Amino acid sequence: MNVQDKPKGSRERTLDEVKAEFMRRAGKLNPFEDIKREDAEKVMAALKNLDKDHWADEWSKIGHAYEAQGDALAKNSGDRNTLRELYMHAFDACRVGRYPSPVSQGKLAAYHHSLRMFSKASKYFDPPLEIVEIPFEGKKLVGYLQKPPGVANPAVVMHWGGVDGWKEDRLRIAHEIMKAGLASFTIDMPGSGENPVLYGDPLAEKIYFTWLDYLPTRTDIDGRSVAVWGGSFGAYWAARLAFTAKDRIKGAVFHGGNVHYGFQKEWLVPAFTTGGATYLFGAHSLLEARGRAMGVKTVEEFLEAVAPLSLKTMGLIDKPSAPLLGVNGKLDDQAPVDDIYLLLEHGNPKSAKIYPEGHHMGRTPGQPADAIATMIVAWLKEQLTR
Known part of the structure; x- marks a missing residue:
C-alpha cells in the first residue's frame, strides 16, 4: 500500500465511503x-482497496x-467533435487517476497519460488552444493560450x-x-503540474514575472493589459x-486561498x-x-x-x-475566510465577495455551477477595460 505517515487523528474515508461519495459526485x-x-x-466495482497505484491503474484503463x-478514428479522419470528446473522456479518466496529486508512481504515470491525451484533444478545440513553451532557468515553462473569436x-x-x-x-x-472578450492564459502554480519549481522555492515568484515579461512580446494579444486569478x-x-x-497587472483575484491565517498551526492542524x-x-x-507542492511530508515540515x-x-x-478581489465561502475548511478580511483591513481599499453558506471557493449548495466564475470574470473585465 502507498501510505504516507498521517498526522494523529487524521480522518480518512473508508473504501465504501469513497465509492459512495464518488458516485454522489460523478457527472x-x-x-x-x-x-x-x-x-x-x-471503476468503483473494480476497486478492491484504496492503494494509490490501484486507483490510478483502474482509471487509466x-x-x-x-x-x-x-x-x-483519427486514422480515418473522423469527426472533429467526436475526436475531441473521446480524447477528453480519456483525459478526464486519467486525470481522476492522478487525483488529487501524483504522490505515487502509478498516479504520476496517470498524470503523464492525461497530458498526452489532453494534447491530442486540444488539436480539436474551438477556439484553438496554443501550447506555449518558454525557457526558464535551464528548464521550461508551459502555458495554454486561447483567444476569443473576432476580438x-x-x-x-x-x-x-x-x-x-x-x-x-x-x-x-x-x-x-473568452465569452467576455478576453484572452485566457492558464498555467500551473509552483509545485503543481508542469511547473518546474516548488511552491516555496525562491524562484517561484520569478515564474510569474517571466510570464509577465513574455506576454507583451506577442502581437496577437494585449500583453500589457493583464489581470491574474x-x-x-x-x-x-x-x-x-x-x-x-x-504596476504590471490591472487586477488580481484571490479565490479561496491563504495569505496568513491559513498558514498558521491553529488552522492547518x-x-x-x-x-x-x-x-x-x-x-x-x-x-x-x-x-507534494511544498516538497515536504509531515505537518511539522509543512508548518x-x-x-x-x-x-x-x-x-x-x-x-x-x-485592485484585488477576495472570494470565498464562510464555511471553507481548507482556506480561512479571515484571510480575506485581513486583506480588507490593511493597505488600500479592496473588494470582496463572501458567500455566507459557501464552502471551499465559495461553492454553495443549489448555486448554479458557473455563478462564481461569471461574477469574477465580470470584475476582471471591469479592471481590464478601464
Whole structure:
C-alpha cells in the first residue's frame, strides 16, 4: 500500500465511503463533473482497496480505452467533435487517476497519460488552444493560450489553480473568460503540474514575472493589459502579485486561498486532520497534495515551510496593491475566510465577495455551477477595460 505517515487523528474515508461519495459526485460535482456514471460504476466495482497505484491503474484503463477509440478514428479522419470528446473522456479518466496529486508512481504515470491525451484533444478545440513553451532557468515553462473569436488584441487573464486543479482542468473558466472578450492564459502554480519549481522555492515568484515579461512580446494579444486569478492554494500567488507586481497587472483575484491565517498551526492542524471535507479521500490527502507542492511530508515540515510565506510576515499587506478581489465561502475548511478580511483591513481599499453558506471557493449548495466564475470574470473585465 502507498501510505504516507498521517498526522494523529487524521480522518480518512473508508473504501465504501469513497465509492459512495464518488458516485454522489460523478457527472455532477467538481472535480468529477465530466466523468460518465457508467465509467465511475465500472471503476468503483473494480476497486478492491484504496492503494494509490490501484486507483490510478483502474482509471487509466478507462482512459486508455477512450484514447484507443480516438486514435482509430483519427486514422480515418473522423469527426472533429467526436475526436475531441473521446480524447477528453480519456483525459478526464486519467486525470481522476492522478487525483488529487501524483504522490505515487502509478498516479504520476496517470498524470503523464492525461497530458498526452489532453494534447491530442486540444488539436480539436474551438477556439484553438496554443501550447506555449518558454525557457526558464535551464528548464521550461508551459502555458495554454486561447483567444476569443473576432476580438483583435484582447486583454489577458492569466489564471491557475491549486494543488489538485491544474491548467488542463480550467477549460470551463477559460470559456467564461473568452465569452467576455478576453484572452485566457492558464498555467500551473509552483509545485503543481508542469511547473518546474516548488511552491516555496525562491524562484517561484520569478515564474510569474517571466510570464509577465513574455506576454507583451506577442502581437496577437494585449500583453500589457493583464489581470491574474489564482484559485485555492494557488490564490496566494495572485494576492502576492497584487503587491509585488502592482504596476504590471490591472487586477488580481484571490479565490479561496491563504495569505496568513491559513498558514498558521491553529488552522492547518485541524485542516489536515478533521477538515478537508471536500477531499474525496479525507483530510490526510489534503496534506499529501499540499506537501507534494511544498516538497515536504509531515505537518511539522509543512508548518515550517509555509511560515515565511505569510504576506503579513513579509510586510506586504500594508503596502499599496493593484485592485484585488477576495472570494470565498464562510464555511471553507481548507482556506480561512479571515484571510480575506485581513486583506480588507490593511493597505488600500479592496473588494470582496463572501458567500455566507459557501464552502471551499465559495461553492454553495443549489448555486448554479458557473455563478462564481461569471461574477469574477465580470470584475476582471471591469479592471481590464478601464
